[in-house]
Amino acid sequence: MPEKIVFLNGEYLPVEQATVSVLDRGFLFGDGIYEVIPVFGLKPLRVDEHLQRLQNSLSRISLDNPFDDESWKQIFDCLLEKNPGEDRAIYLQITRGAHPVRDLKIQAENRPTIFMMVLQVGVVDVTELEKGIKTVTIDDFRWHACDIKSISLVANVMLREQATQSGVVDAILVREGYVTEGTASNLFMVKNDVLITPPTSQHLLPGITRDLVLELAEENGIACEVRQIAEAELESADEIWLTSSTREIAPVVNLNGKDVADAKAGPMWKKMINIYQQYKQELRQA
Numbered sequence: 001m002p003e004k005i006v007f008l009n010g011e012y013l014p015v016e017q018a019t020v021s022v023l024d025r026g027f028l029f030g031d032g033i034y035e036v037i038p039v040f041g042l043k044p045l046r047v048d049e050h051l052q053r054l055q056n057s058l059s060r061i062s063l064d065n066p067f068d069d070e071s072w073k074q075i076f077d078c079l080l081e082k083n084p085g086e087d088r089a090i091y092l093q094i095t096r097g098a099h100p101v102r103d104l105k106i107q108a109e110n111r112p113t114i115f116m117m118v119l120q121v122g123v124v125d126v127t128e129l130e131k132g133i134k135t136v137t138i139d140d141f142r143w144h145a146c147d148i149k150s151i152s153l154v155a156n157v158m159l160r161e162q163a164t165q166s167g168v169v170d171a172i173l174v175r176e177g178y179v180t181e182g183t184a185s186n187l188f189m190v191k192n193d194v195l196i197t198p199p200t201s202q203h204l205l206p207g208i209t210r211d212l213v214l215e216l217a218e219e220n221g222i223a224c225e226v227r228q229i230a231e232a233e234l235e236s237a238d239e240i241w242l243t244s245s246t247r248e249i250a251p252v253v254n255l256n257g258k259d260v261a262d263a264k265a266g267p268m269w270k271k272m273i274n275i276y277q278q279y280k281q282e283l284r285q286a
């Protein structure tokens with residue numbers, strides 16, 4: 001196994017040598033943001049869109065972007081070169097750094113902590129994916145800033161644990177009767193050949209995979225609707241999917257103990273996963 005090289009505050013180091021202060025506000029307060037960028041071959045997927053979302057998250061928490069887009073891309077290339085592989089993902093995290101006094105107040109002189117590593121996520125196995133996942137609906141008790149890709153993920157951890165305790169893989173979150181997203185994914189529903197997903201808002205993360213799926217669907221003549229989905233509508237859905245960078249497009253085959261459609265990945269999913277795999281293959285070869 002080759003040595004894992006990470007990026008920390010301008011240096012490339014073996015992971016064992018990369019250390020951060022215990023006074024870091026990321027450690028003390030969860031005061032920071034992150035990104036996960038899938039990489040196919042040597043090509044990061046939708047890198048400009050990820051960098052735009054990074055900028056949005058940073059602006060929302062009043063943290064300056066330490067680099068311009070070109071510098072970020074150079075660092076990604078360098079880190080990927082030092083951590084060879086096929087399908088991988090770049091994990092990137094920026095916190096507000098360490099300060100000698102533990103105080104919520106933002107200190108102007110704080111230097112951010114910038115950390116990046118390569119995750120060896122492996123090639124997604126479509127046959128495995130096709131088996132689908134079981135889910136339950138759970139009340140979405142998170143805050144009104146879910147559009148920020150915040151490292152404060154304790155609420156998501158609690159919701160995932162509630163799903164695990166119910167014996168399923170993930171939760172579909174519901175706020176005031178309407179579906180928001182999964183614990184680490186966005187949600188799509190298929191009804192009468194129309195692909196439907198909730199609009200972006202402060203109650204869900206604007207997923208890069210979500211946008212890509214919508215774009216590819218429209219390019220391929222699939223009718224799409226971006227609108228609120230009432231929890232009750234899920235019961236009569238033809239298909240339900242959860243999408244994310246690492247999970248790609250996962251068909252939901254069981255919800256709250258009841259099979260979705262005939263408990264198999266549906267025809268729209270089969271069409272879309274092929275389009276998605278094709279898109280990835282073109283990216284690898286570009």
Ligand SMILES: Cc1ncc(COP(=O)(O)O)c(C=O)c1O
Nearest residue numbers: 184185186205207208209244245
């Ligand atoms: C809460 C949440 N929603 C949605 C997503 C999907 O986003 P993306 O498609 O950019 O991976 C994630 C990914 O981690 C997430 O954590």
